Amino acid sequence: MTKKRKSHYHADMLSVEEARNKILSQFQPLKKEKISLDQSLGCVIYKDIISKINVPPWDNSAMDGYAVLHKDVKNASQEKKVFLDVIEEISAGSIPKTVIKEGQSARIMTGAPVPSGADAVVPFEDTNELEEKSSESIGININVEKFENIRKKGEDISKGDKIIKIGDEISPAVIGVLASLGYSEIDVFRRPKIGILSTGNELMEPGEPVQKGKIYNSNTLSISSLSKLYGAIPVTQTHSLDTIEDLENKLSNFEEVDLIVTSAGVSKGDYDVVKDVLNKNGDMNFWSVNMRPAKPLAFGKININNRNIPLLGLPGNPVSAMIAFEKFGRYAIDKMMGKKIKHRPIIKAILQEDIHNFDGRRLYARVKVEKSTRSEIIVTPLKNQSSGVLTSMFLSNGLAICPSGTDILNKGQEIDVEMFGWNEEISEIIN
Ligand code: AMP
Ligand code: MG
Numbered sequence: 308m309t310k311k312r313k314s315h316y317h318a319d320m321l322s323v324e325e326a327r328n329k330i331l332s333q334f335q336p337l338k339k340e341k342i343s344l345d346q347s348l349g350c351v352i353y354k355d356i357i358s359k360i361n362v363p364p365w366d367n368s369a370m371d372g373y374a375v376l377h378k379d380v381k382n383a384s385q386e387k388k389v390f391l392d393v394i395e396e397i398s399a400g401s402i403p404k405t406v407i408k409e410g411q412s413a414r415i416m417t418g419a420p421v422p423s424g425a426d427a428v429v430p431f432e433d434t435n436e437l438e439e440k441s442s443e444s445i446g447i448n449i450n451v452e453k454f455e456n457i458r459k460k461g462e463d464i465s466k467g468d469k470i471i472k473i474g475d476e477i478s479p480a481v482i483g484v485l486a487s488l489g490y491s492e493i494d495v496f497r498r499p500k501i502g503i504l505s506t507g508n509e510l511m512e513p514g515e516p517v518q519k520g521k522i523y524n525s526n527t528l529s530i531s532s533l534s535k536l537y538g539a540i541p542v543t544q545t546h547s548l549d550t551i552e553d554l555e556n557k558l559s560n561f562e563e564v565d566l567i568v569t570s571a572g573v574s575k576g577d578y579d580v581v582k583d584v585l586n587k588n589g590d591m592n593f594w595s596v597n598m599r600p601a602k603p604l605a606f607g608k609i610n611i612n613n614r615n616i617p618l619l620g621l622p623g624n625p626v627s628a629m630i631a632f633e634k635f636g637r638y639a640i641d642k643m644m645g646k647k648i649k650h651r652p653i654i655k656a657i658l659q660e661d662i663h664n665f666d667g668r669r670l671y672a673r674v675k676v677e678k679s680t681r682s683e684i685i686v687t688p689l690k691n692q693s694s695g696v697l698t699s700m701f702l703s704n705g706l707a708i709c710p711s712g713t714d715i716l717n718k719g720q721e722i723d724v725e726m727f728g729w730n731e732e733i734s735e736i737i738n
Pocket of ligand 2: 571574623
């Protein structure tokens with residue numbers, strides 16, 4: 308059964324994009340920080356990197372073999388071996404001592420500098436090394452082109468190249484390249500600190516014994532984990548009771564953070580002590596956002612020990628809190644970290660069960676996307692879409708988008724799904 312859409316809901320609602328833009332306008336990229344390269348994964352480069360060295364620093368051998376003059380071996384073949392004197396052995400990490408002249412060669416290992424005079428490397432397997440072992444002379448079975456099996460100096464990076472630019476995100480490959488240039492520290496946009504406070508008299512902390520009438524506080528840890536995943540540094544504390552004293556006391560611990568994130572107590576209509584405290588100490592907006600889950604959202608600035616700190620108030624329902632943080636908090640963190648605005652990848656998938664959208668808000672339904680045995684991308688909504696059912700967040704790998712004003716997405720229809728990660732992560736169904 309499809310319930311009637313209540314269109315009056317839309318009158319004073321902000322779209323997801325409007326709310327996000329209002330939020331993003333209040334953030335700037337943070338200042339520079341020098342950090343150790345091995346702590347920089349996910350950060351953003353603050354200053355262009357101009358290489359001071361060549362990579363590789365010298366011509367070096369791409370194979371284990373013999374460094375030769377290519378003209379010496381131009382007529383060599385299996386039948387007509389060319390014999391050369393071996394005047395040196397060069398291992399990786401050592402420096403050649405001799406110059407290779409006509410009729411001479413050097414035994415060389417992969418990565419070792421090619422000695423002067425030599426202009427090609429013949430791999431071991433194209434010599435008689437295994438049959439007639441001799442350290443003084445080597446028989447060459449093939450001819451090689453000039454520079455064959457030689458990796459040229461600066462082939463990867465040349466001195467003076469602008470190799471990594473401000474705004475580039477630091478991936479494992481970027482870390483590898485920076486290490487290859489000799490960096491052990493790097494200037495990045497500072498990672499933001501996110502103060503996280505869950506509120507509610509009904510909460511108890513994980514690790515505490517079960518108490519009647521209480522539920523475990525899951526939002527603090529799910530939101531702090533998302534913060535880490537997005538590259539920020541979470542600063543958490545135990546939940547606050549719904550009292551002015553406890554709320555103000557807990558918030559006062561956040562004077563050092565770049566963003567405060569609270570959960571619960573921000574619904575527009577209801578009386579709530581959280582709203583009172585935020586209003587009294589700051590300049591807050593309480594919005595209804597045209598999305599489901601996570602309609603109620605608070606955003607503004609709050610004064611803590613004379614610092615005005617942005618505050619994002621998430622709804623209390625565990626799924627709503629996570630989705631609202633993904634839709635708004637992540638963008639704020641990205642902007643502070645100097646990242647470009649990045650949306651999640653949206654893919655097309657064939658819907659396996661109807662999705663009903665009861666009140667016409669934009670619905671983000673938790674779904675499981677898979678590749679069928681016929682190699683089609685299929686999408687199945689999780690049975691229970693309640694915003695209190697937190698298991699739906701780990702059983703799903705994406706959010707199906709039902710546009711605002713659309714009452715139903717039909718089974719068999721191709722729909723848009725916003726993936727939590729990249730498409731490669733879609734697993735195949737194997738019979
Ligand atoms: P509220 O936003 O206060 O109306 O809360 C909505 C629902 O989310 C209620 O069922 C709360 O008990 C639940 N809830 C609020 N905060 C948390 C939290 N930190 N962890 C788990 N559930 C919560
Ligand atoms: Mg509450």
